[in-house]
Amino acid sequence: ERPGIVHRLDRDTSGLLVVARTEAAHAALKAMLKRREVTREYLGLVEGRPAARTGTIDAPLGRDRRVRTRISPDTDDPRPAVTHFQTEDVYEGFTLLRVRLETGRTHQIRAHLLAIGHPVAGDPEYGRPALGLERQFLHAERLAFAHPATGAAIDVRSPLPIDLSKALARAREG
Numbered sequence: 001e002r003p004g005i006v007h008r009l010d011r012d013t014s015g016l017l018v019v020a021r022t023e024a025a026h027a028a029l030k031a032m033l034k035r036r037e038v039t040r041e042y043l044g045l046v047e048g049r050p051a052a053r054t055g056t057i058d059a060p061l062g063r064d065r066r067v068r069t070r071i072s073p074d075t076d077d078p079r080p081a082v083t084h085f086q087t088e089d090v091y092e093g094f095t096l097l098r099v100r101l102e103t104g105r106t107h108q109i110r111a112h113l114l115a116i117g118h119p120v121a122g123d124p125e126y127g128r129p130a131l132g133l134e135r136q137f138l139h140a141e142r143l144a145f146a147h148p149a150t151g152a153a154i155d156v157r158s159p160l161p162i163d164l165s166k167a168l169a170r171a172r173e174g
Helices: 023-034 108-115 162-173
Strands: 039-047 054-058 082-091 094-101 138-146 153-157
Touching: 023 138, 039 108, 039 162, 054 108, 082 108, 094 108, 094 162
Parallel strands: none
Antiparallel strands: 039 094, 039 138, 054 082, 082 094, 138 153
16 A cells, blocks of 8 residues: 555645545546546635636646746647636735636646736746745645545635735735
8 A cells, every 4th residue: 555646736836635545545536536526626816807707718738838847828739728717806906716627737727827817926937926925826725526435525625824814915905
């Protein structure tokens, strides 16, 4: 038996992870992810205000043609990527979004939000410094899936960490 990370988070993204304790659980959870049976929701504070309160970004992603450390739709090797978002709250110059992944590409949320003109606040790679953040304002807030052995519904949430809560308070103050 070897435990395994079922999905991962970008560096400096906080929040929930799923870790399987057995190979069987790992295989079952990976299969659920592939079949898009795991709900993965993030909270992200973005610059500006999207034109719509809800939306879907369906743009294939891959390694950027010009900046090799970035992922973008401007790629020679596109892979399907779909991100859904919904406005949670609006502040002066920023919008708090609930983001749900349909697929799970590297840097997907960050690249997709930049592609629609609303980079994640504080993102050192896809955005710029904001609100005193030392990292991107992106937090894996909710995971929901069926237990791989029993089928029981699992729905867990993680509160914002202190640094993101403080940045959100600064955004509220305007």
